[in-house]
Amino acid sequence: MPTATGRAVIVLALTAWAVSAYTEIVELRMVALMCALAVLLAVPWLLFPMRVRAAFALRPPRAVAGEQVDIALSAVNDGKLSLWQPLVNLPVGGRDFWLRMPTLTPAVRTSHDLLVDDLSRGVLDAGPAIAVRTDPLGLLRKTVRWCEPVELYVRPRMALLSTLGSGQVRDLEGVPSDRVSMSDLAFHALREYVPGDDLRHVHWRSSARAGELLVRQYHDTRRNHATVVLDPTPDAYRTDEEYELGVSIAASLIMCAAREEYDVSLLSGREQITSLPGGAVLDATCRVQREPEAEPLPGEIHRAIILAPETSLLFVITGAAQDDLDDIAAALLMVPAETRCVVLRAAPGEPSTVLRQHGHELITVGSLSELPGVLAAS
Structure with missing residues (x-):
């Protein structure tokens, strides 16, 4: 394939030959021949195989x-x-x-x-x-x-979060937590009977050996599930920077949830991932984009409830241009009462604040570095 220089030399050769034929100037014919010879000598360089x-x-x-x-x-x-x-x-x-x-x-x-x-x-x-x-x-x-x-x-860029806070649902198929309970499946220890304890938990064989009543204690078995809903509607964000801050907030929450061994779900337009390893969900944050034809955020929340009905922590992330906060609050009323709901607004440059309204928390995040502080204060 001729380069730009090669095309110029070929054009020069043809032009010089045509002009020499019309004017009978021998020097132009020599220029044409030299240009053609240079192109022909370049051909063997390209015939050398490259395997x-x-x-x-x-x-x-x-x-x-x-x-x-x-x-x-x-x-x-x-x-x-x-x-x-x-x-x-x-x-x-x-x-x-x-x-x-x-x-x-x-x-x-x-x-x-x-x-x-x-x-x-x-x-x-x-x-x-x-x-x-x-x-x-x-x-x-x-x-x-x-x-x-x-x-x-x-x-996306991520902030290191210490914990996601509370948000656990009792599940007999879950994993043992550090919390001691009087009724569950994961046996912890025996302790002395206290008036008011359920006699069904008395360990009679050990009580006979010890000469006093001993009752069983258990670890609560819990299943933790965090669902992150990222608003995909373009009108919710004023700038690209604002949307990227929202994506970074989502990725930070997912990374913390994976570190705390939560089941994780992500919902944002066409991206719908649930109960996969944290790394796979983080990979999905590389693909999320604003979608002009996406469903409004209240509809996304309803889809999230269907996608992950066992959710114990629900994070809803949107931009500062989102003005349907009342509709979002109404959508959150459909979430089970034991599920903790947190709405986060990505608003670069605004003061970071924490408010509680309509039974859920509303957090404004002015910069990614402020996310750990405002989340810990919620």
Whole structure:
């Protein structure tokens, strides 16, 4: 394929030949011949075979917006002759990067690292790796695809939360908690009988040995489930920054829930994920987008109740432009009474506040760094 320089040389050759034929100027005919000869001598450079196997390695395999990721491109030359410092084009998320690989000797694996920074949240394509070969004069160019692209998950920025607070539903199939109870399945210990204790919990065999009444104590078995609803309607957010703050709040809550061994669900437009490992739900935050045809937030809340009816903690995240707070409060009335509901407004630049209204908490988050404080105060 001719480059821009190659096309210019070809046009010059044709023009010079045409003008020389019309004016009989011999010098122009020589210019045309020299240009044609240069193009013909460039052809053998492209006929040289390039048989290369290549692969990507991402470090880390999951990145965070604004941070760096190291992309290692390793290649093995399957040909019989060495390839001298091939030039490789590597697109990452719409940005083109150029690598000058070391000389590839036959059957030897060679690698080159590329450090990519300032990544935006999303699922980005890293690759494909395309080797570009040109002749010494840069007249002709040949491209060879070395390997297919790989997906790079760039998660939103997250704040480190200490805890999500209360929000547990008793479930006999759940896991034992640290709370001691007088009626459950996970046996904890025996203690002395206190007037008022249920005689059904007396351990008679141990009482006979000890000479006094002893009753059983149990660990409460609890199942924790956190559901995050992220408003997908564009009108709820004034700017892209505001929406990205909402996504970061959602990801921070999901990360904390996964660390505390909650079951986690996420609902945002087309993204509907429930009871999957925290890492898979965090990957979904890379894909969420505002959707013009999305259902209004009260409808999203109803869908969340259907998606995860066992929810013990419900977080609803929207933007500062959301003006249907009364409709949201009405939708939350459909949530079971034992479920804790928290509405968070992403409002960059506004003071962070905590209010309690209509039986739920309304938290305004002015910046991601303030999220741990306002959530702990709620």
